[in-house]
Each structure stands twice: as C-alpha cells, then as structure tokens.
Amino acid sequence: MSSSTTSPAVVSAAGVVNRIQAKLPDMPAAMAKIGSFLLEHPQAPLELSIMELAEQTKTSPATVTRFCRLLGYAGYVPFRVSIASDLGRSDARESWKADIGRAFGPDDSPRDVLSTLVNAHTRSLEETAAVMDLAQMNKIARRIAMSHHVDIYGIGGSAVMAKELQSRLYRIGINAHHWSEVHAGLTSAAIQDSNTVAIGISNTGRTEETLQMLREAGEAGALTIALSNNPGSPLAESADESIITSVHEQFLQPDDLSAKHVQLLVLDLIYLLVAQVNFAQTTSKLAASAMAVSPHRRPTRAARIESSANRALRNSGKGDGHL
Numbered sequence: 001m002s003s004s005t006t007s008p009a010v011v012s013a014a015g016v017v018n019r020i021q022a023k024l025p026d027m028p029a030a031m032a033k034i035g036s037f038l039l040e041h042p043q044a045p046l047e048l049s050i051m052e053l054a055e056q057t058k059t060s061p062a063t064v065t066r067f068c069r070l071l072g073y074a075g076y077v078p079f080r081v082s083i084a085s086d087l088g089r090s091d092a093r094e095s096w097k098a099d100i101g102r103a104f105g106p107d108d109s110p111r112d113v114l115s116t117l118v119n120a121h122t123r124s125l126e127e128t129a130a131v132m133d134l135a136q137m138n139k140i141a142r143r144i145a146m147s148h149h150v151d152i153y154g155i156g157g158s159a160v161m162a163k164e165l166q167s168r169l170y171r172i173g174i175n176a177h178h179w180s181e182v183h184a185g186l187t188s189a190a191i192q193d194s195n196t197v198a199i200g201i202s203n204t205g206r207t208e209e210t211l212q213m214l215r216e217a218g219e220a221g222a223l224t225i226a227l228s229n230n231p232g233s234p235l236a237e238s239a240d241e242s243i244i245t246s247v248h249e250q251f252l253q254p255d256d257l258s259a260k261h262v263q264l265l266v267l268d269l270i271y272l273l274v275a276q277v278n279f280a281q282t283t284s285k286l287a288a289s290a291m292a293v294s295p296h297r298r299p300t301r302a303a304r305i306e307s308s309a310n311r312a313l314r315n316s317g318k319g320d321g322h323l
Helices: 008-014 016-026 031-042 050-057 061-070 074-097 110-132 134-146 157-171 184-188 208-220 234-240 258-276 279-296 301-321
Strands: 149-154 175-180 196-201 223-228 241-244
Touching: 008 074, 008 134, 016 031, 016 074, 031 061, 050 061, 050 279, 061 074, 061 223, 110 258, 134 196, 149 157, 149 184, 157 175, 157 196, 157 241, 157 258, 157 279, 175 301, 184 208, 208 223, 208 234, 223 234, 223 258, 234 241, 258 279
Parallel strands: 149 175, 149 196, 196 223, 223 241
Antiparallel strands: none
C-alpha cells in the first residue's frame, strides 16, 4: 500500500526508467514483461493506449494499471504524464547544451556565470592578440586607406560587425559600404576593381551568402579579406588575406558573443591603423563630424556650470552699465 501512495514529485525526481529498474527484480512475471518492454521502448506509453500496451506485452489492461500503481502512480494516465515530463526535461537539457554550451549550467549562480564569461572573453582576447600578424594588419590598413571603395559583407550577427566597421571608416573619410543582403551585396561586389578592398566577416567562415559576395568581389579584382574564427573555412581559404581570431571557450552556440568580442578587437585595430595612415584627413574629418553633431549632445556638468557663470558675468556687466 505504501508504494502506491509514493509522492508523485519523488517519482518524477527519480525518473520513470530508474523506478522501473529498481522495482523490476521484485515484480511478478506479468508486470516484469511490461517493465522489460518499457526499458527497451521508454517512449511507448506516449504512443500506445493502455489496451495497446497490454497487447504489445501480452498482458491485460488491469495488469498495466497494477504496474503503474506499483511504480507510485494512480493509473496509466499519470504514468504517461510523468514519462512526458521526463522526456521534456531531457530535451531541455540537450537543447541547453546545444544552444548555450557546457561551460554554463542552468543552475549556476550569477557570480559563477560572470566569472566564466570574464575568463573566457579575457583568454580569447589575449590569445587573439598573441597570434596577430601585425605586419599583415598594417598592410591591410594601408590598402584600405588607399582604396577608393571598401565593401564589407556580413550576415546575421556578423552584419552588426560589418556596420560597425563601415561607420568608423566612413567617418574618417573612407568610402566604405556594408552589405547584409546578398543581392545588394553581389551587385556592389561585381563592380569592384583592383583599387578596391572587400572584407567578409563570418564567425564560422561557412556563411554561404558572405562567401558568395566575397568571391564575386575577388573575381572583379578587389583585394579580399576574410575575418573568421575558422582557419580551414571556405571563407578563409578563398580570400587573399585571412585574419583568424581565437575563441578560447565556445560557450554560446551558434552565435558566440566571445567571438564577436575578439572580432571587435580586430576591427578596432584596423580602424586605428587606417586612421594613422591618413592622419591629416582623419583629424579634419573627426573634427568636422564632431562639430556637426555637437548641437544634439547635452553639455557636460562642467560645461553647464561654466556657461551659467559666463551668463551671470554678462548680466552683471549689463547691470553696472545701466546704473
């Protein structure tokens, strides 16, 4: 009697399969046939009615009901619900491992998550910096600085990286354009020439649209550059120059933010090296753009205090003159 009143929470925690394995040696022969069948086909109750399960095991519906009660369930329906719950938890954890990764657990504390993130991002940045070919980076920066047109291709998360580089280069006078739609990107790639540069950004290096756009630009004569985390990828192998970043811990799948972090490091380096090559143009362009947007920015606290003080002095002077 005590086994039939076991708490459903306890049964669910143990898992249906574990419960069957524990009870199987002491089961009557008829129930043991059901247990053995379910160990081989644990999802069968989700597809079979109580009558169909009885037929499959050559037992009776009454025996199936007694089997369920022996495991701690009121009947066949609660038994099926528990199996579905077990399956859902298993699928959820497998999905977690595939989409989030094994470095994090669903029950980790916020402090553990933060510590893992900081360590992974830091090591990725350090490893990328350690293997960086600075002569190659300087060569690429000079070609970009002298180019009359720069195309930057990126799809999905890499489109954000492409837009970021384009906006920085454009602000310092580089005729740069970013493309995240393959038809528009192919159109631009087809009209490149030997005086242009084309950059393809893809974490995996296997994004077909990015690969197509970069290849089209290369066939048109542009210097092609691949930014990827995969040295053996089709994107890296098809480009004239390949920049490979290092991601120490691939914990976020499929779009690893650690990979984006090291990509930003590379893009920032390219931007600064180009700015150095075109120092005079860079300073004048930055000054002009800063002045253009300054009316749309709130002044700092120090500037507001200074402005208030100046107004007070002017008003004080007007008052003295009137007297």
